[in-house]
Amino acid sequence: MLELRNITKRFGDVLANDHINIKVETGAIHAIVGENGAGKSTAMRIAYGFYTADGGEIIVEGQPRSIQTPHDAIALGIGMVHQHFMLVDTMTVAENIVLGAEPGTSASIDLRKAASEIRALSDEFRLSVDPNAFIHDLSVGQQQRVELLKALYRHARLLILDEPTAVLTPQEVEEFFTILRRMREQGKTVIIITHKLSEVLAISDDVTVMRDGRVVGHVKTAETNAAELARMMVGRDVLLRVEKPDAKPGQAVLSVKNFSIAVAGGERGVRDVSFEVRAGEIVGVAGVEGNGQTELIEALAGLVVPSNVGGAVVFEGRDITRASARERYELGIAHVPEDRHRRGLLLDFDLAENSILGVHYRKPAVSFSPFLDIAGIRNRALEVIRDFDVRPPNPDLPVRALSGGNQQKLIIGREFELRPKLLLVSQPTRGVDIGAIEFIHRKLVALRDEGCAILLVSAELEEVTSLSDRLLVIYHGRIVGEVDPKRTSQEEIGLMMTGGKKGNAE
Amino acid sequence: MKLLRELIYPLIAVLVAFIIGGIIVWLVGDNPFEVYGLLLGSALTWPDGIGYTLFYATPLIFTGLAVAVAFRCGLLNIGAEGQLYVASFATAWVSIKLGGTVVDVFGTQTNYAWASLPAFLLVPLAILTAILVGAAWGAIPGWLKARFGAHEVITTIMLNFIAVALVSYFTQYYYKKPGDPIMESVPIGEAAHIPRLGAFVPGLPERLPINVAFLLAIVACVVVYIFLWRTKWGYEIRATGANPQAAEYGGINVRRQIVLAMAVSGALAGMVGISEVLGYRYRYYDSFSASYGFTGIAVALLGRNHPVGVFLAALLFGMLLRGGIPVDAFSEHVSKDLVEVLQALVILFIAVGVHFKWLSNRFSLLRRSKI
Numbered sequence: 001m002l003e004l005r006n007i008t009k010r011f012g013d014v015l016a017n018d019h020i021n022i023k024v025e026t027g028a029i030h031a032i033v034g035e036n037g038a039g040k041s042t043a044m045r046i047a048y049g050f051y052t053a054d055g056g057e058i059i060v061e062g063q064p065r066s067i068q069t070p071h072d073a074i075a076l077g078i079g080m081v082h083q084h085f086m087l088v089d090t091m092t093v094a095e096n097i098v099l100g101a102e103p104g105t106s107a108s109i110d111l112r113k114a115a116s117e118i119r120a121l122s123d124e125f126r127l128s129v130d131p132n133a134f135i136h137d138l139s140v141g142q143q144q145r146v147e148l149l150k151a152l153y154r155h156a157r158l159l160i161l162d163e164p165t166a167v168l169t170p171q172e173v174e175e176f177f178t179i180l181r182r183m184r185e186q187g188k189t190v191i192i193i194t195h196k197l198s199e200v201l202a203i204s205d206d207v208t209v210m211r212d213g214r215v216v217g218h219v220k221t222a223e224t225n226a227a228e229l230a231r232m233m234v235g236r237d238v239l240l241r242v243e244k245p246d247a248k249p250g251q252a253v254l255s256v257k258n259f260s261i262a263v264a265g266g267e268r269g270v271r272d273v274s275f276e277v278r279a280g281e282i283v284g285v286a287g288v289e290g291n292g293q294t295e296l297i298e299a300l301a302g303l304v305v306p307s308n309v310g311g312a313v314v315f316e317g318r319d320i321t322r323a324s325a326r327e328r329y330e331l332g333i334a335h336v337p338e339d340r341h342r343r344g345l346l347l348d349f350d351l352a353e354n355s356i357l358g359v360h361y362r363k364p365a366v367s368f369s370p371f372l373d374i375a376g377i378r379n380r381a382l383e384v385i386r387d388f389d390v391r392p393p394n395p396d397l398p399v400r401a402l403s404g405g406n407q408q409k410l411i412i413g414r415e416f417e418l419r420p421k422l423l424l425v426s427q428p429t430r431g432v433d434i435g436a437i438e439f440i441h442r443k444l445v446a447l448r449d450e451g452c453a454i455l456l457v458s459a460e461l462e463e464v465t466s467l468s469d470r471l472l473v474i475y476h477g478r479i480v481g482e483v484d485p486k487r488t489s490q491e492e493i494g495l496m497m498t499g500g501k502k503g504n505a506e
Numbered sequence: 507m508k509l510l511r512e513l514i515y516p517l518i519a520v521l522v523a524f525i526i527g528g529i530i531v532w533l534v535g536d537n538p539f540e541v542y543g544l545l546l547g548s549a550l551t552w553p554d555g556i557g558y559t560l561f562y563a564t565p566l567i568f569t570g571l572a573v574a575v576a577f578r579c580g581l582l583n584i585g586a587e588g589q590l591y592v593a594s595f596a597t598a599w600v601s602i603k604l605g606g607t608v609v610d611v612f613g614t615q616t617n618y619a620w621a622s623l624p625a626f627l628l629v630p631l632a633i634l635t636a637i638l639v640g641a642a643w644g645a646i647p648g649w650l651k652a653r654f655g656a657h658e659v660i661t662t663i664m665l666n667f668i669a670v671a672l673v674s675y676f677t678q679y680y681y682k683k684p685g686d687p688i689m690e691s692v693p694i695g696e697a698a699h700i701p702r703l704g705a706f707v708p709g710l711p712e713r714l715p716i717n718v719a720f721l722l723a724i725v726a727c728v729v730v731y732i733f734l735w736r737t738k739w740g741y742e743i744r745a746t747g748a749n750p751q752a753a754e755y756g757g758i759n760v761r762r763q764i765v766l767a768m769a770v771s772g773a774l775a776g777m778v779g780i781s782e783v784l785g786y787r788y789r790y791y792d793s794f795s796a797s798y799g800f801t802g803i804a805v806a807l808l809g810r811n812h813p814v815g816v817f818l819a820a821l822l823f824g825m826l827l828r829g830g831i832p833v834d835a836f837s838e839h840v841s842k843d844l845v846e847v848l849q850a851l852v853i854l855f856i857a858v859g860v861h862f863k864w865l866s867n868r869f870s871l872l873r874r875s876k877i
Binding site: 301302303324325326329335337342343344345346347348349353356357358360361365366369370371372374 | 737742
């Protein structure tokens with residue numbers, strides 16, 4: 001269906017694609033894996049006409065083609081779904097899908113015709129998308145299906161999906177894979193860019209592995225395994241399981257009693273939750289996203305208006321239910337937020353300035369109040385960069401220029417260097433490459449072994465079960481059970497996460 | 507190198523604006539080289555041209571800084587105009603009330619003052635009044651936003667109307683000398699006058715209105731730089747502007763930053779009164795501002811919301827204001843509206859500049875990639 005031959009692409013000094021050769025068979029699901037910055041997205045953007053290659057050939061269905069713009073790609077039957085959706089929130093599904101390819105005469109749009117076509121497509125692939133629904137009423141998973149429909153509506157025979165599962169819950173991922181398989185049955189070709197190996201193994205037929213702008217291997221999925229793929233991606237052996245000694249928990253650091261969080265407009269939030277986190281242990285919270293984990297962590301970090309909070313939060317014997325975010329920092333509570341772009345970073349500020357967010361008002365950021373100590377800030381940034389292997393190690397670079405993994409390492413470094421007594425950490429490895437995941441996991445365990453109490457929320461069941469010493473399962477804002485992650489199967493936990501069965505709650 | 511990169515797009519914008527302005531002049535029927543010669547020549551002669559250029563630049567430095575500080579906090583302060591009016595009136599009021607103003611009204615000596623303070627007390631007090639009243643007027647929209655979420659663009663525009671009407675009212679009914687046909691207050695006490703630069707600078711006559719407020723404007727640039735980039739307060743303001751959610755996460759009280767930034771912004775706008783009232787007119791003169799508050803937005807935009815940029819942009823706009831007068835008088839067809847055309851073109855090309863940068867990147871990529 002599609003073949004890239006000797007594609008080369010240079011951005012300034014960086015060789016993003018170095019004589020790439022990728023061959024995608026018609027009717028297959030082809031995974032392209034590699035760490036962040038390996039050049040997978042660049043290669044696919046070249047195939048879709050977003051970038052033009054500096055050299056090489058693109059062959060579509062046996063014919064060499066020149067793809068200069070996405071328009072050319074669409075004409076050749078190539079569609080692409082981006083990691084960040086490109087949808088107009090206030091318009092309906094049908095309006096979004098026809099945008100740029102409006103049916104009818106130039107003056108009027110035949111939306112009714114479009115809607116019926118979309119409905120037919122939706123039925124054909126069983127996407128269950130209502131063409132007349134408004135985008136802002138749809139879940140993330142449904143929005144993604146709208147993006148798929150957009151490509152299908154333009155008669156795409158080859159779909160390129162850039163990190164499609166990054167935004168989905170485990171259930172949605174399953175559903176999504178079912179859809180992809182159905183597309184394959186209908187003769188579509190799918191390219192999926194990802195760095196999650198479990199997904200590669202679950203869905204693809206062929207795998208191309210990229211590293212540092214080069215293709216390092218091409219294998220049949222049936223003939224490989226996660227360890228081999230990880231080794232090809234990173235270039236060395238990678239520990240996929242977290243190895244950690246048993247926890248030696250001490251005193252309770254955090255006790256949450258009958259804690260509730262009201263959220264405007266209804267069901268979500270947290271209801272009557274009680275638990276403890278002791279020094280030297282990692283307590284995980286497993287749950288499908290949107291079941292109150294975000295609210296729980298944000299409330300514990302002091303980021304929820306106190307009037308919306310009920311119950312009590314006690315930290316080392318002190319009631320902190322109403323304490324501000326800064327008071328909590330002062331007490332030794334650090335927080336790695338779920339969304340690093342929204343909460344964790346000032347993207348246009350440099351690394352040095354980001355390394356003091358939260359402690360910018362005291363030493364070492366401030367020498368002689370209120371004046372910032374520029375040298376002190378740089379030194380602190382250099383410490384974080386060194387201890388947490390942030391690359392490139394330049395404190396003057398805007399954080400926006402870093403890869404997701406390095407941004408995350410910067411946040412984790414910033415919070416860990418506070419030597420917290422309690423760490424609230426949410427999605428520590430979301431959108432982070434394998435090498436960095438391993439690194440972050442090791443650092444978390446090391447912090448635990450120094451006696452820090454850690455409350456961990458993650459949408460990756462694998463992550464939360466392998467890191468946690470105790471695991472709380474949250475469903476609809478309630479803790480429905482506590483399990484020993486070593487002795488409970490993923491299926492059992494998964495069932496509890498969807499409200500299936502009560503565990504042995506305390 | 508970094509400085510050069512920062513300067514290059516504003517410079518291109520100015521250059522392109524002048525070229526297109528020149529074409530307009532040519533279309534109108536004048537020689538663009540003559541008109542620009544007239545404009546720049548008169549703005550850069552010593553001492554009158556430079557003296558007036560710097561004098562016109564002074565209020566623009568203050569308002570440009572005002573807009574820039576608010577912008578760094580993610581706020582668009584359209585209210586510098588109102589803030590400078592209220593502050594100017596207040597500083598005049600203090601200088602009348604405590605400056606011993608006595609005026610001859612239809613033959614009787616009328617005392618407008620409560621006291622007559624010496625200069626070393628009155629000048630600092632008058633300056634402080636301009637700053638504090640400007641800050642207070644600026645803090646109102648800040649508070650409205652922090653407390654009720656009212657958008658600052660709307661509230662500052664509305665407060666401009668209130669400010670202008672309010673000070674006109676007080677001028678007309680309380681502080682205008684009865685019988686005076688001009689809408690102006692009685693004169694301020696002489697003790698409140700701040701010196702003109704001609705008093706110190708050899709070769710600069712004292713009749714030129716350029717006064718020590720210009721030096722204060724330079725100091726303000728330095729102070730704003732230190733405040734924004736070298737203090738924890740500035741860090742908090744900039745963090746709030748860059749990403750309020752991350753600022754909140756970092757323990758920063760976002761609402762307080764909004765009020766603080768608007769207050770600082772208002773204070774800077776209010777300092778226009780120091781130059782206009784204490785250094786130039788020695789009275790409150792109704793509608794004295796040549797849209798300084800609004801031009802300040804353009805100055806901040808051209809100056810990329812940085813004190814150095816604001817200073818340079820204010821000098822350019824000061825030159826245009828000064829140079830517009832002889833253009834009006836001596837060119838055949840072109841009026842001083844050309845100045846406004848040039849200002850508008852500069853702003854237009856700054857706005858376009860962002861996209862121009864993007865286009866040039868894209869264009870060079872396309873050109874290099876011949877498959």
